[in-house]
Amino acid sequence: MALRSDWSQRNCSMARGLDIFGDPWGLLVLREVFFGNGRFDAVKTRLQVADSVLTRRLASLVESGLLAKQPYDDGGRTRHEYVLTGKGEDALPVLNAVVIWSEKHLQAPSEQAHMYVVHASCGQRTSSADTCTECGERLTAENTSWHSLTRSEEPLPLATAPRQPATTTNRVQSGEDEGTAA
Numbered sequence: 001m002a003l004r005s006d007w008s009q010r011n012c013s014m015a016r017g018l019d020i021f022g023d024p025w026g027l028l029v030l031r032e033v034f035f036g037n038g039r040f041d042a043v044k045t046r047l048q049v050a051d052s053v054l055t056r057r058l059a060s061l062v063e064s065g066l067l068a069k070q071p072y073d074d075g076g077r078t079r080h081e082y083v084l085t086g087k088g089e090d091a092l093p094v095l096n097a098v099v100i101w102s103e104k105h106l107q108a109p110s111e112q113a114h115m116y117v118v119h120a121s122c123g124q125r126t127s128s129a130d131t132c133t134e135c136g137e138r139l140t141a142e143n144t145s146w147h148s149l150t151r152s153e154e155p156l157p158l159a160t161a162p163r164q165p166a167t168t169t170n171r172v173q174s175g176e177d178e179g180t181a182a
Contacts (some may be wrong), residue, residue, distance in 0.1 A: 092140070126139065
């Protein structure tokens, strides 16, 4: 029996989005990957989640295109870590919005249980999920940090999707000369 309904074909954009973002474990897994914890054991330890639950959530995020599996060698054994895709990186404002809303409306159980969205470029906390309220710059994974007081005294930079190297086709289409060094 399915745990929830499939909303992926609904006529409502919010319903389709909730098909992916409506699961708390999925959002928490994304949080960990944004914090740079893409290995199964690191996520499991941080979230204190059962293997079966984490395995299903990771598979769902990969299937949805938000995460990709990347192999790494674990002392003679190939394992996989999970990295953001461009689509996953685009989910940052969703996670920022949850953090900002929670900080504004929900009481933290302790002084250490706070988390803030910080625009790393200007160093200021922001109260907007997609634009720095201090300087007006658009927030991206490259210029945003999260300050989780349970993790660090200082804001931590976020992971980004691996950048694909420019191909000759991409450079030619963008108007660059093939012989020009990038």
